[in-house]
Amino acid sequence: MSHLTLALDVMGGDFGPRVTTPATLKALEQNPTLSFLLFGNQQQSAPFLEKIPPQYQQRIQFHHTEQVIDANASFSLAIKQSKNSSMRLAIEAVAKGLADGCISGGNTGALMGLAKLLITPLPNIDRPALTSLIPTMNGQSTVMLDLGANVEVNKKQLTQFAEMGNLFAEVMLDLVYPRLSLLNIGTEDSKGTQLIRDVHQHLRTRHDINYQGFIESDKLLNHLTDVIVCDGLSGNIALKALEGAAKNIISLHKNPESSHLCLMVKNYVMKAILYPYYRKLQKINPDRHNGATLLGLSKVVVKSHGGANEKAFFYAIEYAARQVQSQIPQQIQQRLVHL
Amino acid sequence: MSHLTLALDVMGGDFGPRVTTPATLKALEQNPTLSFLLFGNQQQSAPFLEKIPPQYQQRIQFHHTEQVIDANASFSLAIKQSKNSSMRLAIEAVAKGLADGCISGGNTGALMGLAKLLITPLPNIDRPALTSLIPTMNGQSTVMLDLGANVEVNKKQLTQFAEMGNLFAEVMLDLVYPRLSLLNIGTEDSKGTQLIRDVHQHLRTRHDINYQGFIESDKLLNHLTDVIVCDGLSGNIALKALEGAAKNIISLHKNPESSHLCLMVKNYVMKAILYPYYRKLQKINPDRHNGATLLGLSKVVVKSHGGANEKAFFYAIEYAARQVQSQIPQQIQQRLVHL
Numbered sequence: 001m002s003h004l005t006l007a008l009d010v011m012g013g014d015f016g017p018r019v020t021t022p023a024t025l026k027a028l029e030q031n032p033t034l035s036f037l038l039f040g041n042q043q044q045s046a047p048f049l050e051k052i053p054p055q056y057q058q059r060i061q062f063h064h065t066e067q068v069i070d071a072n073a074s075f076s077l078a079i080k081q082s083k084n085s086s087m088r089l090a091i092e093a094v095a096k097g098l099a100d101g102c103i104s105g106g107n108t109g110a111l112m113g114l115a116k117l118l119i120t121p122l123p124n125i126d127r128p129a130l131t132s133l134i135p136t137m138n139g140q141s142t143v144m145l146d147l148g149a150n151v152e153v154n155k156k157q158l159t160q161f162a163e164m165g166n167l168f169a170e171v172m173l174d175l176v177y178p179r180l181s182l183l184n185i186g187t188e189d190s191k192g193t194q195l196i197r198d199v200h201q202h203l204r205t206r207h208d209i210n211y212q213g214f215i216e217s218d219k220l221l222n223h224l225t226d227v228i229v230c231d232g233l234s235g236n237i238a239l240k241a242l243e244g245a246a247k248n249i250i251s252l253h254k255n256p257e258s259s260h261l262c263l264m265v266k267n268y269v270m271k272a273i274l275y276p277y278y279r280k281l282q283k284i285n286p287d288r289h290n291g292a293t294l295l296g297l298s299k300v301v302v303k304s305h306g307g308a309n310e311k312a313f314f315y316a317i318e319y320a321a322r323q324v325q326s327q328i329p330q331q332i333q334q335r336l337v338h339l
Numbered sequence: 340m341s342h343l344t345l346a347l348d349v350m351g352g353d354f355g356p357r358v359t360t361p362a363t364l365k366a367l368e369q370n371p372t373l374s375f376l377l378f379g380n381q382q383q384s385a386p387f388l389e390k391i392p393p394q395y396q397q398r399i400q401f402h403h404t405e406q407v408i409d410a411n412a413s414f415s416l417a418i419k420q421s422k423n424s425s426m427r428l429a430i431e432a433v434a435k436g437l438a439d440g441c442i443s444g445g446n447t448g449a450l451m452g453l454a455k456l457l458i459t460p461l462p463n464i465d466r467p468a469l470t471s472l473i474p475t476m477n478g479q480s481t482v483m484l485d486l487g488a489n490v491e492v493n494k495k496q497l498t499q500f501a502e503m504g505n506l507f508a509e510v511m512l513d514l515v516y517p518r519l520s521l522l523n524i525g526t527e528d529s530k531g532t533q534l535i536r537d538v539h540q541h542l543r544t545r546h547d548i549n550y551q552g553f554i555e556s557d558k559l560l561n562h563l564t565d566v567i568v569c570d571g572l573s574g575n576i577a578l579k580a581l582e583g584a585a586k587n588i589i590s591l592h593k594n595p596e597s598s599h600l601c602l603m604v605k606n607y608v609m610k611a612i613l614y615p616y617y618r619k620l621q622k623i624n625p626d627r628h629n630g631a632t633l634l635g636l637s638k639v640v641v642k643s644h645g646g647a648n649e650k651a652f653f654y655a656i657e658y659a660a661r662q663v664q665s666q667i668p669q670q671i672q673q674r675l676v677h678l
């Protein structure tokens with residue numbers, strides 16, 4: 001496997017270097033061919049960087065900067081204050097060819113805006129789409145795009161999302177002729193907006209795409225399809241609704257207020273009884289699916305959840321590394337140019 | 340409390356009279372002022388009708404029909420085959436003034452289509468909106484509309500949804516100056532489509548509405564607002580995503596494959612331990628929030644979930660009865676005409 005370099009915004013996300021640095025170490029341990037360009041505040045990162053053993057230090061280059069984009073800043077303010085920020089420097093490193101891809105857990109709007117501004121888009125793609133692998137109940141994944149980069153799209157753009165998602169599923173999920181569906185509010189031909197119906201009619205004529213028709217958002221987790229295509233407004237709303245429901249329901253579970261049994265006995269018995277449940281829940285743990293990529297650019301740009309823990313951030317790094325290794329941008333350019 | 344009559348599609352929903360008839364009995368028991376016009380197949384309903392004690396029978400009029408709209412029929416086919424169907428007869432009873440409101444668990448598209456066709460719309464409302472009370476984690480409810488009646492709306496229509504939802508929350512949730520939010524994919528002014536931003540700017544100027552700004556779909560269950568306003572595409576996608584997530588996660592819980600303990604002991608211990616969890620879960624049980632109303636018509640029309648059980652269908656009946664008693668359509672007509 002060839003050597004690859006990732007640029008990383010150390011300061012991005014709710015926990016900054018406390019999470020990003022140990023996740024980097026984990027990635028270095030597991031991928032001997034991986035190097036990192038880290039961008040962030042040296043003083044704040046030092047306590048965490050010191051814990052990285054010397055044999056891994058040589059695969060890290062740290063670039064100090066004082067500037068950080070506020071996670072809650074509005075898009076325009078974030079772009080204004082982006083100069084020399086850890087996020088912008090990471091993206092610039094990719095744009096200049098110093099790194100093969102970048103990862104940040106920082107301000108989503110700023111990351112998407114800067115990536116679109118600084119990284120060459122693929123010539124055959126109108127608009128990049130925010131793309132994730134979403135977890136399904138059977139422990140598999142479904143590709144979903146767009147998750148929020150484009151709130152208003154046209155037929156050509158939505159069709160390009162379908163083409164990119166199709167290729168992404170082939171490569172990242174190792175599928176032949178992946179099933180592809182359009183998100184809609186019903187499964188009949190007459191449902192949805194004119195745009196959705198137009199793309200539906202078009203995809204039906206495409207023999208290179210294994211088009212399954214419409215899918216409703218209550219089926220997103222059921223692995224009935226491999227690629228779910230939608231505009232950024234619908235996709236963002238669907239995904240966040242899923243996340244909110246999952247978080248809320250799991251939070252109920254974590255705090256049972258029982259006082260029926262002595263605490264120790266209770267904990268032991270709960271573990272024994274609930275083990276299979278936790279094991280199943282583990283399968284759909286969002287940590288393992290952290291990372292959204294801006295598909296349609298000439299380089300790999302991955303957004304981690306702001307609230308990602310060390311393990312989740314590690315998965316976002318892996319997600320970026322796999323895309324670089326699989327040459328996703330190059331494949332999109334080659335494949336889609338032939339259509 | 341004045342006497343009221345509800346028309347009921349006995350055949351609608353996945354279980355037909357098996358569910359709708361006992362739910363009707365429960366409603367009769369709990370509401371001495373309530374009568375029913377039931378529409379459905381006499382033979383199929385007889386075994387369930389017989390179980391209704393004589394003192395309640397007198398508040399029921401059963402109208403036999405052989406016709407039933409297929410739950411899975413396309414909209415156009417459903418409308419074509421609707422003549423003399425149990426659903427259409429129930430709606431016609433309301434349109435003719437024989438009943439004050441109607442409830443059906445049948446084909447959603449057909450119910451919305453027939454209701455719009457047969458029941459006079461309120462003169463000051465462009466488009467009726469599918470409206471529900473959605474359960475929140477603290478055991479309260481939030482009004483949400485539109486949930487799928489209008490996939491494409493304009494500024495005026497979305498503003499009317501806000502006005503209707505505002506009044507609905509005041510009356511049905513007994514709130515003074517309810518908090519109202521617009522569903523969007525972020526909370527900054529710059530987020531979302533031009534339409535969402537336009538309505539956002541307008542609602543900010545309205546002193547008669549306690550406008551809170553944008554809300555994201557991961558917060559729907561957290562009771563951060565009392566009314567959530569959106570177009571029918573976004574609303575349907577958000578709600579179904581919530582439902583799908585809840586169903587899937589709860590299904591994990593219901594089938595723990597544990598074989599660590601003797602089954603009886605396990606069940607007893609699980610009940611003891613999980614009681615507080617179930618009690619909390621009970622609060623957000625969708626059964627208690629079954630029923631979506633087509634707000635903006637001159638009469639009350641309620642859609643029950645097709646898969647509703649007896650208890651859930653009973654709640655849909657209660658939901659319709661409360662709207663009739665509170666004179667929701669009349670209040671919308673009076674209030675909105677003054678704007």
